[in-house]
Amino acid sequence: MPYFMHLGETPRTRHIRFRRPDGTLYREELMGEDGFASDSSLLYHREAPTEVVSAEAAEGAARPQMVANFPLKPRHLRPHELAGKGDLVRDRHVLLGNDDVVMAYAVADTPSPLYRNAIGDELVYIEMGSGRLESVFGTLEVGKGDYVIVPTATTHRWVPADGDTLQAVVFEAAGHVRPPKRYLSQAGQFLENAPYCEMDLRRPEGPLLAEGTDVEVLVRNRDGVTRYVHATHPFDVVGWFGCLYPYAFNIADFSPVTGSLHRPPPVHQTFEGPGFVICSFVPRLFDYHPEAVPVPPFHANVDSDEVLFYADGSFMSRRGTGIGQGSVSLHPAGFIHGPHPGSIEAALGAERTEETAVMLDTYRPLRLGPVAADCEDPDYLSSWRARR
Helix, strand or coil: CCCEEEEECCCCCCCCCCCCCCCCEEEEEECCCCCCCCCCEEEEECCCCEEEEEEEEEHHHHHHHCCCCCCHHHHEECHHCCCCEEECCCCEEEECCCCCCEEEEEEEECCCCECCCCCCEEEEEEEECCEEEEECCEEEEEECCCCEECCCCCCEEEEECCCCCEEEEEEEEECCECCCCHHCCCCCECCCCCCCCCEEECCCCCCCCCCCCEEEEEEEECCEEEEEEECCCCCEEEEEEECCCCCEEEHHHHHCCCCCCCCCHHHEEEEHHHHHEEEECCCCCCCCCCCCCCCCEEEECCCCCEEEEEEEEECHHCCCCCCCCCCCCECCCCEECCCCCHHHHCCCCCEECCCCCEEEECCCCCCEEECHHCEEECHHEEEECCCC
């Protein structure tokens, strides 16, 4: 994150003595990416964050087995049909995934436990509801349409607002999620041609200054989830500064790029991660050439699997297929896809679209999670057949 931030009480510069009112030293913690050769932040704790009372394997926390998308088919998943609520950490329904990214869906009506993902960053898209992300960096209020980026190994928890439910799509990366490099200057500032800028980002407020003893924290690594018990509360941070922290960006603040003729998906790119990109489709003017065909052509992204989460609005190119709000479509590499029968002609002359969707493109094939079969539309493959 190229946006430097300073919050709470800190010393005037890094790595110098910083004392509590009673004269004892605050405990400095350095969080840094890429072997401390990239973004980092310095946090100042009341107590040492390393005091762990116990560590044990968390039961039922193994990553679910996924199966290949074979025979190769497009898929339409309806995660709204999945039963059960819970919290935004332990009750995720894994829909799709590979070694680079896992896509899950969750409906949370209770606060999550304290958690940190030591594998990679998490990008959480809030489909509906409101609440807050609490972390060692402070509090971040979240709501419908927010992308929330949680850096690797950030201790945090998700708390739905009173009487509300958070419905969210979770992308668990195997590395760091960042704005595309082409949007940034050499110094890290968003360029004028970027579809969003620093002013569109919301940062934590706080600090939380939580207290407590024998505090449980779930930590995920590649071998599973470990339950730590910390002697003191990880949120006992009095202040911090740096360029590494959670932040939120609302999809409604994405400024779409339009043209006289169809523009390809890279103009909608919002974030990038190792082996994948995230794009935002938002309400926008259609192509304005007098002979333009507003919907995308039939296409085959030969290097990528393409996933769309249909968040809100009217999805013209998929009309009549059963796809609606909350649907997830998977169009794998090797499958030619595009507008459904009748949608090309219906789009001619249209001036704008009112759809909101989040797209995941991966460079390695996606596998199907164990709940995919429970919410799949079995007739999706035949939805491209013309009705004669």
